Amino acid sequence: MNTKLINRPLYEDVAERLRAQIFSHELAPGSWLxxxxxxxxxGISRTPMREAIKVLASEGLVTTKMNKGAYVTEVDRRDLExxxxxxxxxxxxxxxxxxxxxTEGQLTLLDDLHHRLEKAAADRDLEQFFEINVKFxxxxxxxxxxxxxxxxxxxxxxxxKLQRRDSLSRSGRLLSSLLEHREILQAILKRDPSAxxxxxxxxxxxxxxxTK
Numbered sequence: 001m002n003t004k005l006i007n008r009p010l011y012e013d014v015a016e017r018l019r020a021q022i023f024s025h026e027l028a029p030g031s032w033l034x035x036x037x038x039x040x041x042x043g044i045s046r047t048p049m050r051e052a053i054k055v056l057a058s059e060g061l062v063t064t065k066m067n068k069g070a071y072v073t074e075v076d077r078r079d080l081e082x083x084x085x086x087x088x089x090x091x092x093x094x095x096x097x098x099x100x101x102x103t104e105g106q107l108t109l110l111d112d113l114h115h116r117l118e119k120a121a122a123d124r125d126l127e128q129f130f131e132i133n134v135k136f137x138x139x140x141x142x143x144x145x146x147x148x149x150x151x152x153x154x155x156x157x158x159x160x161k162l163q164r165r166d167s168l169s170r171s172g173r174l175l176s177s178l179l180e181h182r183e184i185l186q187a188i189l190k191r192d193p194s195a196x197x198x199x200x201x202x203x204x205x206x207x208x209x210x211t212k
Contacts, residue, residue, distance in 0.1 A: 011051035014042060018052055022061055022072055023161050029074040033062065060159040075162045083156050084208040088201045090153050091137065094144040095184060095200035096193040102143050107189055110139055114185045121178045129174065136181060140188075140200075163211065173210050180206060 018038075021027045039049040053070050056062040063073045075083075102110070113136050120129040141150045180203040187195035 009048075009051075010044065011048040011055065014044065014048050014052035015055040017042070018056060019059075019061065019158075022056070027072050029072050029162050031072050032068075033070040033072065035069070059155050061162065073159065073162055075159060079159075080163070080208060080211055083159060084204055087153065087156055088204040090149050091140070091204060092197040092201040094141045094146070094149065094153070095188065096197035097144040097146070098140045099188045099191050099193040099196040101145065102188065102191075106139075106143050110136070110143075110185060110188065113139060114181060117178065117181055121174055124174070126174070129177075133177070133181070140184075176206060176210075177203075 018027065018033075027033070033053055035046050035049050035053065039046045042049065053062055057064055057070065061073055062070050064070050098110075113132060117129060117132045117136060120132055141153060144150070180199070184196060184199040184203060187199050
């Protein structure tokens with residue numbers, strides 16, 4: 001689907017379309033990105049296609065190999081362990097800062113999100129649970145207010161989308177994830193930064209375990 005927007009460079013539109021194809025695995029991990037063929041398919045010249053691929057490479061979604069071109073990044077077990085290690089540090093810090101900085105209004109919004117998460121879990125609605133889960137983490141990062149840290153988190157989570165397997169569908173993982181979010185929320189509501197950081201880091205560690 002063409003998602004072209006007004007007053008935006010063409011290569012950004014192309015990057016968005018390629019990103020969607022990568023996340024849906026229409027362009028599978030390890031597949032070669034044939035600039036000429038893709039440009040013809042999109043009805044554009046190779047220059048915006050090349051620039052779009054550079055954008056995706058900067059996000060970690062594409063890997064450029066010397067004299068071989070660009071490929072959709074493949075994420076192995078070692079990559080996952082390293083990504084979750086960094087996410088644990090950064091998101092733990094975000095939770096810690098949120099426990100300190102959040103206004104009462106922001107705490108109410110976070111609590112409301114968690115109630116929606118509880119309902120999605122009760123309904124066994126994995127798609128809704130995943131969507132609200134993302135919003136819950138995004139809100140914590142937004143409250144923490146560190147744009148540089150948030151940028152790294154966003155890019156790392158994009159790379160995690162390259163994994164086909166959905167850990168939430170595994171037996172018991174949905175309930176475990178819900179309880180972990182509940183623990184994070186309770187620590188933040190109590191304005192206990194150390195507990196909030198520890199709860200978030202435990203949540204990320206359990207998330208990594210669930211990918212095995």
